Amino acid sequence: MYKSEGTQMTYLSSRGFMWLMINTLLSLSVFLNPSPTTAISKQYAWISILIGTLQAMIVGFVVIKLGMMYPDKTVVEYSQEIVGKFIGKIVGMIFILTYFSIVVIVLREFTMPFQSFVTINIPLLAILILTMILILYAVLKGLKAIGSCSDIVMIFLAVFILLIFIMPIKNIDTLNIKPIIPHSIGLAVKGSFISGSFLAEDIIALMLIPYVNDKGKLMKYNQLAILITGICLSAVVAIEIMAMGYERVSSTIFSTFILLREAQLSQSMERLEPIAVAMWTGLVFIKLSIYFFITVEGLRQWLGLKDYKVIAYVLSPIVIFLAMLPENISEVLVFPSRIWTPLIYPIVLFGLPLLLLIIDMIRKKAVKQ
Amino acid sequence: MSFLDRFFKNNNQHEKPKPEKNDNIDKSVDNNIKEVKKALNENFDVITRKFSLGGKTDLYAAIAYLDGMVDKSVINLNIIRPLMLKGVDDEKFSAVGACRYAREFMITANDVREVDNFSECINYILNGSTIVFIDGSDRALMCETKGWKERSIDEPKNEAIAKGPHSGFTETMLTNVTLIRRYIKDPNLHFEPLTVGKSSRTNVIVAFIDGVSDNRIVEEVKKRLHMIDIDAIIDSSYIAEFISDAPLSPFATIQTTERPDKVVANLLEGKVAIIVDGTPVVLVAPFLFMEFIQSPDDYYENSVISSGVRVLRTLSLFIAIFLPGFYIAVVTFNQAMIPTTLALSIMSGRFFIPFSPFAEIILLMILIEILREAGIHFPGTIGQTISIVGALVVGQSAVSAGLVSPFVVIVVSATTLASYAVPSYTASYMMRFLPYPVLIISGLLGIFGFTWCIIALLIHLASLQSFGISYLTPLAPFDVRDNKDSIFRMPRWMMVYRPNYIKAENKKRLDKKMKGEDK
Numbered sequence: 015m016y017k018s019e020g021t022q023m024t025y026l027s028s029r030g031f032m033w034l035m036i037n038t039l040l041s042l043s044v045f046l047n048p049s050p051t052t053a054i055s056k057q058y059a060w061i062s063i064l065i066g067t068l069q070a071m072i073v074g075f076v077v078i079k080l081g082m083m084y085p086d087k088t089v090v091e092y093s094q095e096i097v098g099k100f101i102g103k104i105v106g107m108i109f110i111l112t113y114f115s116i117v118v119i120v121l122r123e124f125t126m127p128f129q130s131f132v133t134i135n136i137p138l139l140a141i142l143i144l145t146m147i148l149i150l151y152a153v154l155k156g157l158k159a160i161g162s163c164s165d166i167v168m169i170f171l172a173v174f175i176l177l178i179f180i181m182p183i184k185n186i187d188t189l190n191i192k193p194i195i196p197h198s199i200g201l202a203v204k205g206s207f208i209s210g211s212f213l214a215e216d217i218i219a220l221m222l223i224p225y226v227n228d229k230g231k232l233m234k235y236n237q238l239a240i241l242i243t244g245i246c247l248s249a250v251v252a253i254e255i256m257a258m259g260y261e262r263v264s265s266t267i268f269s270t271f272i273l274l275r276e277a278q279l280s281q282s283m284e285r286l287e288p289i290a291v292a293m294w295t296g297l298v299f300i301k302l303s304i305y306f307f308i309t310v311e312g313l314r315q316w317l318g319l320k321d322y323k324v325i326a327y328v329l330s331p332i333v334i335f336l337a338m339l340p341e342n343i344s345e346v347l348v349f350p351s352r353i354w355t356p357l358i359y360p361i362v363l364f365g366l367p368l369l370l371l372i373i374d375m376i377r378k379k380a381v382k383q
Numbered sequence: 384m385s386f387l388d389r390f391f392k393n394n395n396q397h398e399k400p401k402p403e404k405n406d407n408i409d410k411s412v413d414n415n416i417k418e419v420k421k422a423l424n425e426n427f428d429v430i431t432r433k434f435s436l437g438g439k440t441d442l443y444a445a446i447a448y449l450d451g452m453v454d455k456s457v458i459n460l461n462i463i464r465p466l467m468l469k470g471v472d473d474e475k476f477s478a479v480g481a482c483r484y485a486r487e488f489m490i491t492a493n494d495v496r497e498v499d500n501f502s503e504c505i506n507y508i509l510n511g512s513t514i515v516f517i518d519g520s521d522r523a524l525m526c527e528t529k530g531w532k533e534r535s536i537d538e539p540k541n542e543a544i545a546k547g548p549h550s551g552f553t554e555t556m557l558t559n560v561t562l563i564r565r566y567i568k569d570p571n572l573h574f575e576p577l578t579v580g581k582s583s584r585t586n587v588i589v590a591f592i593d594g595v596s597d598n599r600i601v602e603e604v605k606k607r608l609h610m611i612d613i614d615a616i617i618d619s620s621y622i623a624e625f626i627s628d629a630p631l632s633p634f635a636t637i638q639t640t641e642r643p644d645k646v647v648a649n650l651l652e653g654k655v656a657i658i659v660d661g662t663p664v665v666l667v668a669p670f671l672f673m674e675f676i677q678s679p680d681d682y683y684e685n686s687v688i689s690s691g692v693r694v695l696r697t698l699s700l701f702i703a704i705f706l707p708g709f710y711i712a713v714v715t716f717n718q719a720m721i722p723t724t725l726a727l728s729i730m731s732g733r734f735f736i737p738f739s740p741f742a743e744i745i746l747l748m749i750l751i752e753i754l755r756e757a758g759i760h761f762p763g764t765i766g767q768t769i770s771i772v773g774a775l776v777v778g779q780s781a782v783s784a785g786l787v788s789p790f791v792v793i794v795v796s797a798t799t800l801a802s803y804a805v806p807s808y809t810a811s812y813m814m815r816f817l818p819y820p821v822l823i824i825s826g827l828l829g830i831f832g833f834t835w836c837i838i839a840l841l842i843h844l845a846s847l848q849s850f851g852i853s854y855l856t857p858l859a860p861f862d863v864r865d866n867k868d869s870i871f872r873m874p875r876w877m878m879v880y881r882p883n884y885i886k887a888e889n890k891k892r893l894d895k896k897m898k899g900e901d902k
Contacts, residue, residue, distance in 0.1 A: 029861070030860055148842065158853070162855050166841060288717050288719075288720045289720075
C-alpha cells in the first residue's frame with residue numbers, strides 16, 4: 015500500500031549477487047551434470063568438471079569485463095551502442111532467446127523429479143501451471159524479492175549439499191574412483207565442455223550488473239561464485255562415482271536422487287529423496303524466477319516499454335505451452351546435449367560476449383585517436 | 384493508486400478549515416458561560432460556576448469544566464479558593480490586566496496558560512482542563528486539572544514473562560509516557576504529539592530517540608499518521624491498520640505490545656513507538672519477521688540458554704504452520720517416506736476410522752479452533768473447567784469413539800501447543816490462519832503442494848516491507864552483524880552496534896570493543 019522511496023536502485027549487494035549466482039549455477043547442474051559427464055570422462059569426471067570450471071571462469075571474466083564497460087546498462091541496451099542499432103537489436107534478441115529457452119527447458123526439467131520420484135498422479139499441466147504462478151508472483155514482486163528469497167534458499171542449498179556429502183558415507187568405495195591421475199588427459203577434457211556450458215550460464219550477469227549496488231567487488235564475487243559451484247559439483251560427482259561406480263552414474267539420469275535414495279546412514283535416516291526433491295524445488299525455483307525476470311526485463315528494454323508486467327503475463331502461458339511440447343525425459347535432455355553444449359555454449363555464451371568486448375575496446379581506442 | 388489512497392485524497396479535498404464565526408472571547412463572563420454551554424450542547428456534565436473575584440462586588444469570574452474528567456480537589460483548592468478569598472491589589476491589578484494578574488498572583492495550580500480564542504477553550508475543556516473567564520478580559524486562563532479514575536499499573540495479561548519488569552501500559556497516555564521516560568533519561572528522547580480522529584480527537588504520541596533513530600522512518604511514520612482520516616480511534620489497532628505496509632497480509636508489519644521494557648528496548652534500537660491515548664497497546668515500527676520469535680525474556684536470561692530457546696521457538700513456528708500439511712502430504716501421497724514401523728503404527732491406528740485422513744485432521748483442527756475461541760469468551764470462573772472438559776472430549780473420546788486416529792490427535796495438539804510457544808501475540812492470529820491453506824494445498828498435491836506453499840510464503844515474506852525495511856532482514860539481505868541478535872542471542876558485550884538496517888548517526892551501543900579488550 016505504501017511504497018517507500020529511496021530504496022529503488024539498491025536491489026542486490028554484491029554478496030547477494032554471489033549467492034544468487036551459486037544458486038542459479040548449482041541447482042540444476044548438480045542433477046543433470048554427473049550422468050553425461052561421467053558417460054564421456056568415466057571416473058575422471060570430477061577432474062573434467064574442474065577443467066569446465068576454469069572455462070566458465072574465463073567466460074565469467076569476459077562477461078564482467080564487458081558488463082563493467084557500461085555498469086548502468088544491460089546487454090540489450092549497450093549492444094546497440096557497440097555494434098549499431100540494427101545488429102545490436104539482433105544481438106540483444108539472441109541473448110533474450112537464450113534466457114527464454116532456459117526458462118522453458120528448466121521449467122520442464124523441474125517437473126521431472128516430481129513425476130518420477132514423488133507424486134506420480136499429478137498431471138504435468140497442473141505442476142507446470144502451479145510452478146509458473148509462483149514464478150510470476152516472484153517476478154512481479156521484483157528483483158529485490160527474488161534476491162531475498164535466494165538468501166534464504168542458500169540455507170536449503172547448504173543443507174542439501176551436506177546431505178549429499180554425509181548420507182552416502184556407508185556406500186562409499188574408494189576403489190571406484192581409482193586411478194586418480196588419468197591415463198589420458200584428453201578423456202577428462204572431452205567431458206569438461208558439459209559442465210563448462212552449465213557453469214557458463216554466468217551470462218545472466220550481463221543483465222544483472224545494473225542492479226548490483228557495490229560494483230567494485232563484482233568481479234571477485236562472480237569468480238568466487240563460479241569457483242565454489244565448480245568445486246561443489248566436482249565433489250558431488252566424485253562421491254557419486256565412489257558410491258555407485260561410474261557405469262551406473264552414467265546410465266541413470268538423476269543419479270543424485272538415486273544416490274540419496276540408496277543412501278542409508280541409519281535405520282531412521284533412509285529414503286530421503288522426497289526431502290531432497292522438496293529442497294531442489296526451492297533451488298530451481300530461484301533459478302527459474304531469475305531467468306524469467308531477466309527475459310521479461312530484457313524484452314521490456316528491447317521493445318522500449320515502461321512496465322514489464324504485461325510482458326510477464328503474456329509470456330507465462332507461452333512458457334507453459336512450450337514446456338508441454340517434449341514427450342518425455344529423453345526428449346527434454348536433447349536440449350542440453352545437442353543444442354546447449356555444442357551450439358549455444360561456444361557461440362552465445364563464449365563467443366558473443368568476447369566479440370562485443372573486443373569490438374568495444376577497438377571502438378573506444380578509435381574514438382580516442 | 385489504491386482505494387485507501389483515493390479515500391485519503393477525497394477527504395483531504397473536503398477538509399477545509401471552517402472559519403469560526405465568532406472565535407473571540409467575550410469580555411462579559413455571563414456571555415462566555417452561555418457560549419460554552421451552547422458549544423457543548425448544554426450537556427449535563429458541563430459544569431460552570433460564577434463567583435466574585437477577590438470579594439469584589441463588581442468583578443466576577445467563572446470557571447468551566449467537564450465533570451468526571453477533572454481532579455476536583457485541584458479546582459477547589461488551587462483555583463476557586465485563591466480567586467475568591469485572596470484580596471485584590473487594585474494598583475497591580477490595573478497595571479498588569481485582569482488575566483495576567485489572576486495567573487501570576489492568584490491561581491496556585493501548576494500549569495496555567497493564557498488562551499485567546501474561544502475554540503481553543505472548548506478543546507481544552509474537552510481534554511479535561513478547567514477554563515477561567517474573568518470580567519473585562521478578552522483572554523481566558525487554562526488550568527491543567529486532568530484527572531480521572533484509572534486502572535493501576537498491572538502485569539500485561541497477554542505478554543507475561545518469567546523474569547524482568549512486570550509493569551504494563553495502562554489506558555492513560557501520560558502514565559505510559561512516564562513509564563517509558565523512567566527507563567530512558569535522555570534529553571534526546573522525543574515525544575511528538577498529534578491528534579487523530581475528527582470526533583474522538585485522540586491524542587497520539589510519536590516517540591523516538593533523536594540521533595539513534597532513522598529520520599526517514601520517523602518522517603514516514605508521521606506522514607502516514609497525518610494521512611489518517613477517521614471519525615474516532617478507539618484502540619491503537621485502528622491506527623495500525625491504517626499505517627501498516629500490508630494490512631491484508633497475515634503477517635503483521637507493525638508491532639503491538641503492552642510492555643514498557645519492550646518499547647524501551649525497541650526505542651534504543653532506533654525504532655519508533657506510537658502511543659495512543661485510551662489504549663494500553665503501544666505500536667512499534669518497523670517490525671521484522673525475526674521479532675516473532677524474540678521475547679524480552681531472552682535479554683534477561685543467560686544468552687546461551689535464550690539462544691537455545693529461540694531455536695526452539697523457530698521450530699515451533701514451523702510446526703505450528705506446516706505440521707498438519709506435512710502430515711497429510713506424507714500420509715496420503717508419500718507413505719514410502721516414513722520408516723516402515725512408523726507407517727504401520729499410523730495405518731493400524733487408522734484402521735477403523737470412517738473418514739479420509741484429510742477430513743479427519745480438518746475436523747479435529749476445527750474442533751480445537753472452536754475450543755480455543757470459546758475459551759476466550761467463557762466467563763472467567765467456568766472457563767478452565769470447560770476447557771479441560773473440552774480437551775478430554777476432543778482428545779480422549781474422539782479417539783475411543785473411533786472418529787479420529789490417535790496419531791492425528793497428537794499432530795493437531797502439537798500444532799496448537801507449538802503456536803502458543805511463539806511468544807509474539809501478534810503472531811498468534813497468523814499461526815491460526817496459515818495451517819489451513821497449507822493443509823488444503825498439501826492434501827491436494829502432496830509433497831509438491833507442501834513445497835509450493837513454503838515457496839509461496841517465502842516470496843510473500845521476501846516481498847513484504849515494514850516502513851522501508853525488508854521484512855526478512857537480517858536473514859535476507861543477510862547481515863552478519865545483525866544476526867548476532869536474530870535466531871541466536873549473542874552475549875551483550877558482543878552486540879557493540881545497534882541494528883545495521885536503521886540508518887542513524889549514533890550506532891554504537893557500547894564503547895568497549897569486547898569484554899576484557901578495553902584500552
